Amino acid sequence: MASKKALIRRPGPRLAEGLVTHLERAAVDVPLALAQWEAYGDALRAHGWETVEVEPADDCPDAVFVEDTVVMFRNVALITRPGAESRRPETSAVEQAVAELGASVNWVWEPGTLDGGDVLKIGDTIYVGRGGRTDAAGVQQLRAAFEPLGARVVAVPVASVLHLKSAVTALPDGTVIGHPPLVDTVSAFTPFLPVPEESGAHVVLLGGAKLLMAASAPKSAELLSDLGYEPVLVDISEFEKLEGCVTCLSVRLRDLYV
Ligand SMILES: NC(=O)NCCC[C@H](N)C(=O)O
Numbered sequence: 578m579a580s581k582k583a584l585i586r587r588p589g590p591r592l593a594e595g596l597v598t599h600l601e602r603a604a605v606d607v608p609l610a611l612a613q614w615e616a617y618g619d620a621l622r623a624h625g626w627e628t629v630e631v632e633p634a635d636d637c638p639d640a641v642f643v644e645d646t647v648v649m650f651r652n653v654a655l656i657t658r659p660g661a662e663s664r665r666p667e668t669s670a671v672e673q674a675v676a677e678l679g680a681s682v683n684w685v686w687e688p689g690t691l692d693g694g695d696v697l698k699i700g701d702t703i704y705v706g707r708g709g710r711t712d713a714a715g716v717q718q719l720r721a722a723f724e725p726l727g728a729r730v731v732a733v734p735v736a737s738v739l740h741l742k743s744a745v746t747a748l749p750d751g752t753v754i755g756h757p758p759l760v761d762t763v764s765a766f767t768p769f770l771p772v773p774e775e776s777g778a779h780v781v782l783l784g785g786a787k788l789l790m791a792a793s794a795p796k797s798a799e800l801l802s803d804l805g806y807e808p809v810l811v812d813i814s815e816f817e818k819l820e821g822c823v824t825c826l827s828v829r830l831r832d833l834y835v
Pocket residue numbers: 595596597598639642644645661664693694695739740742743819820821822824825
């Protein structure tokens with residue numbers, strides 16, 4: 578049977594020191610962040626996902642953004658080499674966690690860099706954003722890892738936001754959603770549905786019509802609800818101050834036969 582597990586990683590005491598690139602730094606309330614992270618995990622579990630906690634990395638302020646450390650395609654986990662040097666120590670415990678869950682493990686090698694936040698999978702198509710964190714060698718290594726498994730890898734430039742998935746994600750039917758001012762190449766995505774808020778571009782597919790979304794995107798949630806989806810809203814304000822979004826707080830593992 579296909580698995581329904583999701584990796585998550587508890588935020589550490591240094592969370593407030595997390596990287597900010599496109600935003601002004603704002604004070605992060607760490608206890609509130611922890612409560613928001615617990616509620617995020619509760620929302621996953623309430624919709625049938627078994628959450629698997631990666632061992633915390635308390636020296637790494639950004640470790641809670643676990644999505645950036647691994648890309649899954651079928652049963653293969655590509656352990657990334659994050660573009661930000663301060664994030665590179667995050668990967669070893671993630672590697673151990675996915676290996677223990679039965680994934681085959683592959684790696685992005687130096688000098689390539691790749692952040693999981695730059696990788697959007699829609700069926701067998703994998704969009705990869707070449708931007709501030711993912712370089713050309715990282716894109717090549719992603720292709721080398723997944724094209725032999727049947728993926729079609731499509732590279733797109735990313736400049737306006739931190740990661741590709743800060744700009745666009747996809748609905749269950751494959752429609753790409755994004756807030757147009759922040760999508761560098763709208764024409765790369767067909768079909769494309771504009772949403773009215775930046776954080777409205779971020780959905781985690783919970784199963785069926787349910788979409789995990791940030792509470793900061795009420796108008797986008799209303800739009801999607803009107804299209805027959807069922808948004809499940811979580812407040813992740815403290816992570817948004819660090820350029821995090823709902824997608825980056827977990828990695829869903831759907832193709833492990835365990
Ligand atoms: N996939 C993501 O959107 N990750 C967010 C990472 C935020 C973190 N502060 C960073 O700059 O790396």
